[in-house]
Amino acid sequence: MSSKKIDGKAIGQEIRNELKEEVASLVAQGVQPGLAVILVGENSASETYVKNKEKSSKEAGMKSILTKLPDTVSEEDLLAEVEKLNQDDTIDGILVQLPLPKHIDENKVIRAISPEKDVDGFHPMNVGKMLIGQETFLPCTPYGIMQLLERSNVDIAGKHAVIIGRSNIVGKPMGQLLLQKDATVTYCHSRTEDLKKFTQQADILIVAIGIAKFITGDYIKEDAVVIDVGMNRDENGKLCGDVDYESAEKQASAITPVPGGVGPMTITMLLKNTVESAENKLKARMQNK
Ligand SMILES: Nc1nc2c(c(=O)[nH]1)N[C@@H](CN(C=O)c1ccc(C(=O)N[C@@H](CCC(=O)O)C(=O)O)cc1)CN2
Numbered sequence: 170m171s172s173k174k175i176d177g178k179a180i181g182q183e184i185r186n187e188l189k190e191e192v193a194s195l196v197a198q199g200v201q202p203g204l205a206v207i208l209v210g211e212n213s214a215s216e217t218y219v220k221n222k223e224k225s226s227k228e229a230g231m232k233s234i235l236t237k238l239p240d241t242v243s244e245e246d247l248l249a250e251v252e253k254l255n256q257d258d259t260i261d262g263i264l265v266q267l268p269l270p271k272h273i274d275e276n277k278v279i280r281a282i283s284p285e286k287d288v289d290g291f292h293p294m295n296v297g298k299m300l301i302g303q304e305t306f307l308p309c310t311p312y313g314i315m316q317l318l319e320r321s322n323v324d325i326a327g328k329h330a331v332i333i334g335r336s337n338i339v340g341k342p343m344g345q346l347l348l349q350k351d352a353t354v355t356y357c358h359s360r361t362e363d364l365k366k367f368t369q370q371a372d373i374l375i376v377a378i379g380i381a382k383f384i385t386g387d388y389i390k391e392d393a394v395v396i397d398v399g400m401n402r403d404e405n406g407k408l409c410g411d412v413d414y415e416s417a418e419k420q421a422s423a424i425t426p427v428p429g430g431v432g433p434m435t436i437t438m439l440l441k442n443t444v445e446s447a448e449n450k451l452k453a454r455m456q457n458k
Pocket residue numbers: 217218264265266267268289309310400408427428429430431432433434435436
């Protein structure tokens with residue numbers, strides 16, 4: 170059977186259109202949502218993502234500032250930069266683009282971001298809230314995947330979701346969000362024995378393994394929904410995911426492409442979190458009047 174493409178570009182655009190209206194309403198009430206991005210070093214992929222974050226936030230009517238620091242910057246100076254933004258009342262969302270150079274402790278930097286401005290949803294306080302189902306900023310990639318599933322009318326409750334990958338940014342939170350929607354969740358990772366045994370049971374298969382085209386059609390149960398989080402270059406230098414799209418789409422009922430699937434949703438949900446942060450600020454201001 171041939172599967173339905175889950176179009177992250179189109180769904181992302183739909184959400185951005187909704188956000189534009191929310192931003193306009195906030196601006197009318199005297200609050201322009203502000204996003205600050207810090208980029209350390211010259212990783213070309215990171216530069217592209219950061220440029221797209223800046224462009225998309227401006228298109229939505231938000232304030233956007235980018236701070237570029239050399240890869241020789243000290244941890245202390247980076248932390249000082251974060252603290253400056255924590256204190257800036259025109260900034261609602263702060264993110265430090267990852268990965269960071271090796272001499273900087275990523276966890277320390279994440280902890281330095283005020284949880285109220287942590288629009289990446291990486292701060293331990295926000296991770297904890299997410300885990301126990303309290304309202305908070307959700308990490309953008311898993312949040313975007315939940316939107317893709319919900320807006321494509323994929324049933325989650327009672328389904329078996331298999332996640333390949335256990336990173337703090339994608340795999341771990343992904344499982345928790347699916348669990349909160351009553352999926353039965355299995356985590357697989359690099360030490361999982363007989364991976365295929367698990368993937369072939371998946372009604373929803375989330376692939377974040379980091380190896381180009383690793384998951385082929387024979388790993389996939391007929392009519393499964395397949396979400397590809399991978400971002401790799403193939404032998405010709407072309408962007409591709411962790412799933413071999415051609416063989417997988419023959420098995421799946423729905424599948425995300427790369428590019429144009431999960432990636433655009435990551436940036437969209439960052440904007441959504443920033444708007445939510447600005448809304449929180451406005452509510453707090455009104456309560457203190
Ligand atoms: N602080 C953070 N760092 C990183 C995050 C994050 O959420 N917060 N995630 C990734 C990178 N990332 C966002 O930062 C990201 C990756 C990919 C895309 C995307 O739109 N991809 C496109 C293809 C882009 C291309 O042509 O190269 C697609 O899939 O269609 C957006 C954001 C690691 N770091």
